[in-house]
Amino acid sequence: MKLAPRLAVLLTALAVTACAPQTSTNSSSDKDDKTGTLRVWLFQEVGNKPKEKVVDSVVTAFEKAHDGTKVDVEYIPVETRAQRVKAAFNDPASAPDVMEYGNTDTAGYVKDGGLLDVTKEFGDWTESKDTDPTARQSVTVAGKVYGAPFYVGVRALYYRTDVFEELGLEVPRTMAELATTAREIRAAKPELYGLVVGGAYTYGAMPFVWANGGELATGKGDSYTSAIDSAAARKGIKAYTSLFGDDNCPAAKCAGMGGNDTITAFAAGKAGMAIGGDFSHAAVEAGKVKGKYAVVPLPGVKAGSVAPAFAGGNNIGVLKSTSHRTLAVQLMEQLASKKTQASMFEAMGFLPTFGDVREKAAAEKPYVKPFVETLASGTKFVPASPAWSEIDSSLVLPTMLQEVISGKKDVAGATGDAARKMDEAFGSAG
Amino acid sequence: MRVGRGLSRSSPRPYGRSRGRSQKVPWLYLAPALVLLGGLLVYPIYQLGLISFFEYTQAQVSGGEPTTFQGFGNYAELFSDSQFWQVLLATVVFAAACVVSTLAVGCALAVLLTRVRAVPRLALMLAALGAWATPAITGSTVWLFLFDPDFGPLNRLLGLGDYSWTYGRLSAFFLVLLEVVWCSFPFVMVTVYAGIRAVPAEVLEAAALDGASQWRIWRSVLTPMLRPILVVVTIQSVIWDFKVFTQIYVMTNGGGIAGQNLVLNVYAYQKAFASSQYSLGSAIGVVMLLILLAVTLVYLRLLRRQGEEI
Numbered sequence: 211m212k213l214a215p216r217l218a219v220l221l222t223a224l225a226v227t228a229c230a231p232q233t234s235t236n237s238s239s240d241k242d243d244k245t246g247t248l249r250v251w252l253f254q255e256v257g258n259k260p261k262e263k264v265v266d267s268v269v270t271a272f273e274k275a276h277d278g279t280k281v282d283v284e285y286i287p288v289e290t291r292a293q294r295v296k297a298a299f300n301d302p303a304s305a306p307d308v309m310e311y312g313n314t315d316t317a318g319y320v321k322d323g324g325l326l327d328v329t330k331e332f333g334d335w336t337e338s339k340d341t342d343p344t345a346r347q348s349v350t351v352a353g354k355v356y357g358a359p360f361y362v363g364v365r366a367l368y369y370r371t372d373v374f375e376e377l378g379l380e381v382p383r384t385m386a387e388l389a390t391t392a393r394e395i396r397a398a399k400p401e402l403y404g405l406v407v408g409g410a411y412t413y414g415a416m417p418f419v420w421a422n423g424g425e426l427a428t429g430k431g432d433s434y435t436s437a438i439d440s441a442a443a444r445k446g447i448k449a450y451t452s453l454f455g456d457d458n459c460p461a462a463k464c465a466g467m468g469g470n471d472t473i474t475a476f477a478a479g480k481a482g483m484a485i486g487g488d489f490s491h492a493a494v495e496a497g498k499v500k501g502k503y504a505v506v507p508l509p510g511v512k513a514g515s516v517a518p519a520f521a522g523g524n525n526i527g528v529l530k531s532t533s534h535r536t537l538a539v540q541l542m543e544q545l546a547s548k549k550t551q552a553s554m555f556e557a558m559g560f561l562p563t564f565g566d567v568r569e570k571a572a573a574e575k576p577y578v579k580p581f582v583e584t585l586a587s588g589t590k591f592v593p594a595s596p597a598w599s600e601i602d603s604s605l606v607l608p609t610m611l612q613e614v615i616s617g618k619k620d621v622a623g624a625t626g627d628a629a630r631k632m633d634e635a636f637g638s639a640g
Numbered sequence: 641m642r643v644g645r646g647l648s649r650s651s652p653r654p655y656g657r658s659r660g661r662s663q664k665v666p667w668l669y670l671a672p673a674l675v676l677l678g679g680l681l682v683y684p685i686y687q688l689g690l691i692s693f694f695e696y697t698q699a700q701v702s703g704g705e706p707t708t709f710q711g712f713g714n715y716a717e718l719f720s721d722s723q724f725w726q727v728l729l730a731t732v733v734f735a736a737a738c739v740v741s742t743l744a745v746g747c748a749l750a751v752l753l754t755r756v757r758a759v760p761r762l763a764l765m766l767a768a769l770g771a772w773a774t775p776a777i778t779g780s781t782v783w784l785f786l787f788d789p790d791f792g793p794l795n796r797l798l799g800l801g802d803y804s805w806t807y808g809r810l811s812a813f814f815l816v817l818l819e820v821v822w823c824s825f826p827f828v829m830v831t832v833y834a835g836i837r838a839v840p841a842e843v844l845e846a847a848a849l850d851g852a853s854q855w856r857i858w859r860s861v862l863t864p865m866l867r868p869i870l871v872v873v874t875i876q877s878v879i880w881d882f883k884v885f886t887q888i889y890v891m892t893n894g895g896g897i898a899g900q901n902l903v904l905n906v907y908a909y910q911k912a913f914a915s916s917q918y919s920l921g922s923a924i925g926v927v928m929l930l931i932l933l934a935v936t937l938v939y940l941r942l943l944r945r946q947g948e949e950i
Contacts, residue, residue, distance in 0.1 A: 231691045296916070299702030381791075409897065413842025462804035463789060465897050568717050604915040605899070612898035616807070 241533035245278035245297060248534055248541055251294070253524065254285040257492065260557035268544050279537060292603075299324040302531030307538040308545070313348035313523050314592050316356060318599030319461040325356040326528040327550045329538045331333040331360065337548050337564070344521040344589045346562035351594050357527030358546035361560035365413060365508070366580045368476055368494060372502045373399065381506055382512045385449060386423055388483075392458045394514040395482035404458040406481035407450065407491045408467030409615050410608040413520045414485040419446035419483050420590050421510045421517035427593045427632065436632035439612070439625040451614040465615045476503075487522070488561055488581040496615075505577065521589035523563070561585070597635040606631045666754035666842050685929065692922035701918065714923040718764065723899070724907070724924075731882065731903040734813055739882035743820045746828025747764060753833045765830075772826035783819040806892055809900040816887050816901070824886075826879060828873045835869040836862060871943060875936055882932060885909065904928055 250269075262285070284306070286294050288468055298305035299322050311319060319325050332338050332355040345359035367388075369381065377398050382388040383465075388532045392404030408414060416426070424443025427434045435441060454461045467475075469486075476484035478495025485508060486494065494503065507516040526546045528538045544550065551562040555571045561581060562568045572582040592598050601607070610628035613619040618628070692714055699705040718724050749768070753761055767777070771779070786794045789802040806812045839862065847857045863870065885905040892901040895910065904924060912921020 231687065231694055231696055231707060233700055233707055296698060296702070299698070299704075319696075321704055322698045324702060385819045394856075461804070462807040464808060466893060600915045600917070604910065605894075609898045616897050616900075618898060618900075 218314060235258075240276065242535040243533050244537065245276075247280045247282055249535055250281060250283045250541070250545075251286050251298075251306040252283060252290065252309050253449065254287050255558065255577055258285060261554070262496035264550060264553045264557050265545070268547075268550050270539055276537060276540075281541065288621050295324070298529065302529075305529050305531050307532040307534055308526060308528055308542050310360060310524050310526050311357070313359070313525050314602060315599055316349060316525065317351045317594050317596045320351045320356050320529070323405030324529060324531075326530045326532065326535070326539075327354050327356060328358075328528060328539055328542070329353075329355040331495070331543075335543055336413060336541075339484050340564040340566055340632065342550070342563060342565050342568075342585070344585075344591060344621060345523065347591050348521065348523065349525050349527075351596075357525040358542055359522045359563035360526045360546050361551065361554065362521055362523035362563050362585065363487045363489045363561065364521060364581050364584045365417070365485050365487045366505050366519070366584050367483060368486045368490075368503055368505050370479075370481075370502055371504050373402070373482050382509055384509050385418065385517065388454060388509055389449070389458075392453065392483060396458050398584040399482070401480075403464070403481040405453060405483040405485075406472040406475045406486070407453045407459050407464055408469060408472045409454065409461075409465035409612040410468040410605075411472060411485075412602075412607045412611075413522065414469060414472065415447070415450045415607070416520050416610055417485070417517040418450040419443045421508075421515075422449065427595075429593070429636075429638070434595045434597070434636045436629040436636070438607075439622075439629040439634065444625050447611070447614065447625055451611060451621070454615040461615050465612050473542075474599055489615045490576060491559055505580045506579050507587065516584055516587040518588055518590045519584045521585070521591050523561075551554070565598050593636075595636060597632075597638070600635045601632055604635075606633075606635075666740050688922050688925050688929075691919055692926050694919055696922070697808060698916035698918075710919070715927075718920065718923050718927070723902075725733070727902045727904055730813075730901075731905075733760045734817070735878065735881040735884070736902060738817055738820045738824075739818060739874065742824050742877050742881070743870075744875070746825040747823065747832050747858075749829045750832035750836060751854070751862075753829070754836050768826035768829055771822055772830075776823060777890055779823050780819055780887050780890035783815065783822070787815055807897060809896065811849055812892050812896050813900050816884075816891050819891065820881060820884055821885050824877065828877065831869055832866065833874035835866045839865050845853050848919055869942075871939070875939060878935060879932055879941075882928070882935075889900045 226389075252261070265283055269283060273279055273281055295309070295311065295315075298309070299319075309502070313387065316325075332349075335358075338358070339357060342362075346355075349355050349357045349359055359368065367382075373379075373395060373520065374381065376396065379391055379394060380387075380390045384637055388405065394404070395402055396404035419438070419442075420424070420444050422445040423442055424446045425437040426435045429435050438447075453459055454464050472481070472484050473493055474487050474492045475481050476486065477494045477499060479498040486505075494500070510517040526542050528535070528542050532538045546563075548562070548564050548567050551564060552562070552567050552571070554560050555562055555567075555575075559575075559578075562571060568582055568585070572578050592602075606628050610624045613624040613627075614621055618624075641855055693710060693712070694700070695708045695710050695713070700707045724796060749764065753764060757763070784806075786792050787805045789795060789804045795801065805815045843861060843865075844950075847861050852860070883905050884903060888895065888901060888903050888906050889909070895902040895906055905928070908921045908924035908928070911917050911924060
């Protein structure tokens with residue numbers, strides 16, 4: 211019993227001495243060393259060798275041009291990037307100077323205080339004027355630029371030419387035709403999914419919302435409001451979720467699928483159509499369906515229109531904590547230059563973020579044509595709000611889709627709940 | 641405990657100087673253990689509690705924004721979230737089902753172990769130890785494969801076609817329950833088996849001679865004698881099953897379709913690490929800690945009242 215008062219004293223003492231949890235002092239470094247080692251983090255891709263080759267040549271040239279400079283490149287696995295980046299922000303001593311990051315993370319990383327504002331340098335960079343607007347938007351937060359676009363990725367419609375020929379089907383020209391074609395395939399060939407869709411495949415579902423005139427959110431800068439429960443958006447959600455069913459893609463199997471699962475199913479010859487990216491090309495080529503498929507832009511609501519695609523992709527940024535500010539920015543520009551992007555396309559098939567470089571690429575490799583067309587007809591991006599990372603990682607949209615698909619809620623209820631959660635996130639992050 | 645207390649009561653109370661010394665000496669002996677416990681247990685819990693009172697997200701950790709004191713703000717947010725209550729209810733019901741099933745299977749097999757010959761006993765022991773030694777991730781993946789709608793042998797065996805076990809809420813929970821029971825019954829079985837072995841053979845023989853059935857022996861002879869052991873395995877199981885994480889995370893892909901299979905631990909993880917809301921995750925952690933402490937204390941108090949010492 212005597213222990214209690216002593217314990218209380220001890221606890222009070224603890225509470226008084228340490229009044230707040232730890233934070234890192236991640237203020238921007240004032241140092242700007244002109245020599246030394248630059249650390250670079252890039253993503254480890256499936257089949258990374260060609261990427262390494264391109265990067266190595268950039269690095270060698272850079273080291274030659276800057277005496278006394280060494281560049282240390284590390285490839286980090288995509289799956290664990292979130293932890294790595296968080297750790298880098300928390301401990302500037304072990305952080306890289308330059309890093310590659312997914313463009314949906316831009317606003318979140320800026321809010322975390324991790325990325326360096328390079329607005330001036332980006333503006334002074336001669337090549338930056340050819341950067342396409344969507345790519346530019348993906349590095350911009352509240353009017354300031356936090357990196358250079360590295361490549362873009364968009365999704366389009368993959369379909370099986372052999373199946374279409376056998377069943378005498380036309381390539382769908384509208385979203386309504388897409389649904390009917392999908393059901394026809396499933397009816398004629400019950401072992402195939404018509405159009406393979408996934409309940410956790412947010413970026414496969416969003417084109418349906420955008421094509422119907424809906425938006426994820428409206429607003430700008432700090433004040434976003436969710437628009438996922440608008441009438442137009444609901445129409446799109448309804449169109450997408452109606453594809454889950456025994457007549458196309460059974461809910462019991464497809465509700466849990468993500469983007470990669472749908473591509474895996476298509477590549478294995480289990481689906482008549484799929485929504486896949488230019489980055490999925492290699493995976494599909496390596497599958498059973500090689501030589502038996504083609505790609506067209508995902509059709510929009512009206513015949514001849516293209517459903518707006520999500521402009522995914524990666525950027526290269528400089529960390530605020532770098533002690534080699536000037537050198538790091540120069541290296542960023544070299545890694546994201548027209549020349550590097552052109553060779554990166556050759557090596558990895560990553561679509562360049564410069565309009566002119568991309569056109570040249572499409573002329574060389576016909577398979578990128580539908581993707582370039584999709585890009586040209588206008589793409590959409592997620593709200594440039596720090597709340598997006600939270601909305602994305604707390605699975606607001608997949609949950610909404612799955613609630614509708616599994617019949618737990620109707621479209622109005624599920625979109626209403628999702629809008630509320632999004633607004634909460636926008637509110638707390640703003 | 642009882643012995644120690646008896647001794648101190650019967651020995652004459654020391655007076656004067658020696659009293660002070662004798663009070664310090666036990667603490668001196670305890671010091672290393674206390675320091676270790678303090679470092680490994682109290683400090684993390686202290687941090688957990690501390691963080692739960694602040695606004696503490698990635699932006700604060702990496703110094704992008706200042707930390708602000710929220711008081712009970714995180715708790716208020718948590719308690720006003722209808723999903724939290726739903727997850728809490730699911731966790732309690734699921735953990736209770738797991739505890740009951742694990743204890744039933746474990747105790748039944750322990751009794752079985754005492755009734756069979758050496759070879760089947762060895763086989764059963766090895767099988768149980770194998771299940772026990774299997775890492776949770778491996779076990780979950782294998783169970784998932786067994787029940788896979790396309791490739792799983794179980795659906796073919798049961799003639800269920802391509803029935804998807806993870807789609808429905810109950811069937812997904814049932815699937816996870818099977819895995820949890822499978823990997824945690826060996827502990828119960830081995831402990832209870834050891835307990836039964838320690839029961840004097842004469843007692844069981846006497847009961848058998850009196851014509852008691854196996855069930856009767858278990859209920860009226862073994863259960864009272866094994867009570868301390870049963871208490872320990874029950875509390876252990878409650879704590880384990882309440883905190884289940886890996887099985888849910890792996891088998892339902894992070895919480896199931898539209899989060900229908902979330903349990904508190906996975907929910908806390910989603911909040912703390914997936915969404916980087918460390919403070920909210922900490923608040924969930926504190927709530928879990930308090931619930932488990934309360935359950936354990938109430939259980940121990942109930943036993944005390946029945947005159948049992950453990």
